[in-house]
């Protein structure tokens with residue numbers, strides 16, 4: 001996917017102010033940013049669900065503004081919640097959506113992948129919020145999409161369901177599916193994404209791997225340790241050198257830790273929020 005100079009203007013308000021993005025096939029890419037930053041607007045333009053004001057956009061080789069049904073069938077879109085089929089059971093709903101695609105995944109397999117096998121016969125409307133969200137995910141992947149858009153996919157999931165969902169995303173990526181995800185959970189971005197971009201006020205302020213975003217990997221480290229004189233901490237760009245000095249002549253500094261900014265701290269710095 002290639003995006004160049006993407007802009008979306010609303011009367012009196014620029015929601016997306018000219019962003020560039022390149023996402024490779026098979027990549028898991030996370031879009032991070034505070035409420036109102038422009039993530040959903042961007043994603044909806046890429047999905048072909050919203051018109052852009054200007055900029056060049058290519059998704060699976062086509063312009064989402066003009067691409068047709070055949071293109072759409074190659075996408076998997078996890079909507080914020082498809083409640084229209086709530087009277088149907090989980091299995092009926094998934095089978096129903098499968099019929100829209102030429103080469104769908106097996107419905108039972110997808111239900112199992114999202115961890116709803118025990119609820120396959122239950123009506124969608126009887127499910128909990130997190131279970132419904134899993135149905136949304138099932139519907140997003142039933143058509144064997146080449147590219148999946150996930151807008152805050154794990155909101156409302158319990159911790160075990162999130163871990164299970166992460167495994168599912170990893171297995172899709174392993175099969176070569178491209179994934180574009182928005183999330184407010186930094187641990188989710190760190191666990192899943194090959195690359196992340198931070199968007200704030202309609203602009204991308206940083207982009208990179210979760211490990212290196214915003215200079216994280218080489219940021220000043222805080223080294224903490226203790227000795228007979230008490231606890232110490234020192235900030236340094238050269239933690240290994242400091243530790244070599246501390247452990248000279250065979251001493252072993254106790255309670256030794258090296259802390260570099262977490263993804264969350266880096267993110268909060270980037271969006272200009274005080275830690």
Ligand SMILES: Nc1ncnc2c1ncn2[C@@H]1O[C@H](COP(=O)(O)OP(=O)(O)OP(=O)(O)O)[C@@H](O)[C@H]1O
Nearest residue numbers: 010013014015033034035036037038039040041042
């Ligand atoms: N139809 C619209 N008309 C006018 N302004 C809009 C419209 N849709 C979105 N906006 C504005 O565009 C900006 C970006 O919104 P968007 O939904 O893309 O943010 P977001 O990053 O997805 O936020 P969140 O994390 O809350 O989902 C916001 O300031 C929003 O108020």
